[in-house]
Amino acid sequence: MMAALQQRYLVLKLIKTTGPIGRRPLAETAGMSERETRSVMEALRNQQLIRVAKEGATVTTEGENVLHHLEPLIELQYGKNVLAKRIKDYFSIQAVHIVKGNSSDPGGSNELLGTEAASVFASRIGNGRIVAVTGGGTMAAIPRHLSCYPGAEDTLFIPARGGVGDDIGQQANVIAATFAQTCNSSYKSLYYPESLSEEAHTVFLKEPTARKMLDLYESTDCLLHGIGDAQKMAAMRDSDEDEQQMLASKGAKGEAFGYYFNGAGEIVHRLRTVGIQTNHLERIPLILAVAGGSEKAEAILSYLRGAAKQTVLITDEGAAKEIVSLIEND
Template structure:
């Protein structure tokens, strides 16, 4: 019998892979949330406070975490351990296989899958933000204009971009908005990205209640013309994908508009456009912003959405999405998408 070194380790200490994954998971939680208290860690991880305390003591002995009055944080050595183990742990989890299968079947550039279900886990939402920030750093290179949409998935990215100095980048809201309407979030999120990256941003306030005639006039206003010019030069877009019916409710759409979405079988929404299962545009909101046809010319596209409940919406958008799209999603959405396909 010829055992490999790894096989011999497992034969001698069969619980080793489980221990490694448990400590890796705890270290990742601390990296995402730190400085963080022990009780919070216990709640987030699912371990008892006693188990959490024991694990933290072990991690501290190995100089992987610091335990201070303000909470637990990861050391430089701990960050390096996370980096080295990342691919091996992800491979073992099956998420790589999920991502590769979705990449092949969706015919887009790449899919990245994080653990969990965003519908039920705040941690998974944070992992989506962390993974998107990581991919953004990897791919942004010398691109100067980045458009971002509203939504909680995109809003979760800037906290993981701290200390990313991109002073020559301009973040812009992907479409206009004003008041309590969701489009305002894009303005706020663009500002959050700029603050995190020591960059600049451009907000765009568009009153969505304008009539069709006023909308046509507004597009010729200097502010609108300036934004339209920026949209034509955009080199990267980061956007969410919404469930059509939920987005209609959040936007306080009229009963007539909601009925139209039902009749036309709208499943997903992005950029104010609604899509059916085949990826066809069945309705759109009157606004000024990035147009769907413009996306084909944008070299770098990030779509961020998770949760099993959003699987149908994600598929409806991706049915006609540009092939250069990079999707960041979670296990629950990925598994449900494959089941639906």
């Protein structure tokens, strides 16, 4: 019965956060077969907790009430509250949100992370008006699940660091624009070739576009960023062999907004770019770090060891369990 309850709760919550939604995309997001999803949806409809129309499934008022009353029970059953509190207390950060599953598993995705991050962002942004976002697949998943929040149209989205690259869909510039399109708001782009020499970088900083972005970084209200595995990120950026060996020799584990961290949370390398710097972090009221998967546990851990106190971590069970295991064996 508890397994059935958890499954129905998950489907109901996903319909609430992403509806109206069809059975096939719902099955993919929930990590269930279409047959299982159909069965659960029929049960929820018979209980009048959802309504199913041509455009997809949505939650009824009674369904919202059920979600509200079931959430504490289900979250406790999953054990996520215990994991979240352990991580939050250990690193003294503001909050930890843990979603079901392990995005490192075969077939795993960032959609549940994106759904939770969108919900947390919309509920916490308040009157913040300048939001910096990084690139990456996890960040790209957030706008798909974002509902407009009060004052969303007045928000300015900017890339957390300038850049250009081959994977257009996962660039910070494009993701910032996608956020803005979702919220019917505005954005600014910053194109910065990562191959610039130190001399060219110095000249670039004097350009009007760069100077305007530097002012925006000083006034940023929220930073939304992912966390990557140091070696994988270096390889993705086509870093030369010397740089990759240097990162390995310095014990680099994680990467976030152009900074590489070792297992102790110390910065061992940073990219030469224009963007959010570590000295900005203490002045940014809301920092949402979004990353999941057991394979990223060490990377997330390396970032959290030096994270600002106002950081909110959004991760999944796979990463959370591994992080707790690592700190308990430290």
